[in-house]
Amino acid sequence: MTPGSATPMTPMSAPSYGQGSAEPTVLAVEALAVRYGDMEVCSDVSLSVRRGEALALIGESGSGKSVTVLAVTGLLGRGGAISRGSVVLDGEEITRLSEKERRRRGLFGRRIGVIFQNPSRALDPVFTVGQQLNEALSLTGLNGREALRSKAAEWLRHVGLPDPEEALDRYPHQLSGGQRQRAMIAIALASEPELLIADEPTTALDVTIQAQVLNLIRRLQRELNLALIIVTHDFGVVAAMADRVSVMYAGEVVETGSVTEIIRDPRHPYTRALLGSLPTGQPGARIEALPGSVPSAGTMPTGCRFHPRCPAAVAECAGEEPRLEPASYGRVLRCLRAEELAAYDA
């Protein structure tokens, strides 16, 4: 696909603001809902990401952000299924494909690469790094022992593993946590996907190496001009990693916009609360804690899902469900009082 051929698939509700980019949309998720049995764990998620663009998906635990990316990758597992909405990759509807069909269309690895949260658990302990890297490499049509080996070593060098040749024959437990995540990144990229999904890629790592791994992902994403979705609960990661951000609450996207805009000027009361709860670094400064917790699937409040915790809630918020809509000031958000609050701020 050439840069000029932007598809009309970009959903109305999730355009790319602030980019003015002519790059084609790689992934478009529209009004997605996911169920595990009777539990709807994700109700209304719309997001999109273009080539060369990094989208952050942020939310508290239980907000449905991981489930969203699992649904996109077809890895929901037993009992999980998409119940509404659509997932479109490169203009190709992939919402309800069987595992076999996903495999046939190269959706596993070849077109979508995934970096998992905990590299210690996501790498098979009884296979060497090289063997696992080869599995991804072989999808590109590369074969032959020598060719695979040199390409694999090249990838490990690319992600900054010391002694790449030697690292190929190592087992995951023989690497440090940071090295494991680097290997994981190499594996995710070795099949040359166009969409890279990183599900909290640094949560399981030591604080000191988190920045290194994030920088690596960001650098490779730019070098390879990948569409990237990074799932996180940390606004620091959003600021460092993403061009745009979608904020999730209780299984719904509540606000989407460019990272600079949202951090400078959050509009949705939940986004504000989330940013307000960040430590400022000022000694003695109070952290604004958001009272309560994310409602679970069984106990979803009526109307706006955030209203019981919302400082700006009014009576209608309990009755009417807000939709995700473009606001007049160039942002997409889900709030009945969006215009009202904007006017008040001004």
Added chain:
Amino acid sequence: MLTFALRRAVLGILVLITVSVLVFVSFRFVPGDIVNQQLSEAGAVTPELLAQKRAQLGLDKPLLVQFTEWASGVVTGDFGKSLWTGRPVANQIVTALVPTMQLSIVAIILGAVLGIGAGVAAALWRGTPGDMILRIVSTVFLAIPQLWLGLLTLTGLAMIGYYIPLPYRSFSVNPAINFQQVIFPAVALSLGVAAALSRLTRSAMLEVTGADFIRAARARGVPSSRLYIGHGLKNALIPVITLLGTQFGNLLSGTVIIEQIFNIPGLGNMLFEAVANRDYPVVQAAVLTYGVITIVVNLLVDLSYGIVDPRIREARS
């Protein structure tokens, strides 16, 4: 690795000594000794005659002396002579070992293939009728004694008009006949093993296939077969191999009766007759052989852990 093997070898020898002492002592307390057995057919048995016969066989000496004499012989490779036939026990053991090993190896391979295969299938078909059927079948075979299964096989074969050819022929003499003689007892022995293995394999596979690295492997496009057999089974294998080792012990004890039923002149058959005849040296040598086999199998099981899991391999080196 070498120290590991050495430690295991020393431990194995200690086990063998214990087993020898236990068998030596306990078997002498079984009522009716060899002299009674040998002379029971004859008339006019006087106590003097019995005592004379015992002295002749060295059975009048204190137990400790008898044991030391026997043990010092064993150390030099002399297992004594059969009290009935007078033939060297070592030769008898070697001859009998071949059919027994053939039978148990065929049976354990059959059991492992059937059991692990069924376990993997049941795990992949989890919750379907196929899974249900495999689980019911495995429970049934777990409950059936090998002895009964052996008899049932013979009866079943007779009902369809097939009789296993006799007498026994070794594989090198007549492979075709040998195959018919070995395959049915091997199946009878293997089904219990397969049943136990399939249940454990199923649960181990279910645990592994829920692991993150399986999800990650699927995400990078690993084909189903490699996903479940390569990544899944290899990770589920450690408990399965452990059970395989203990099942081999069970299977070996099963051969004693199965060889009897199917007329296979193996170690079990030999032991069975030796026990009935109170042929002490033969019983002791046979039990010692079973002990050695069990220890070797356990050693192989332990060594195979290292092959399957690099972390274990490393911890040992």
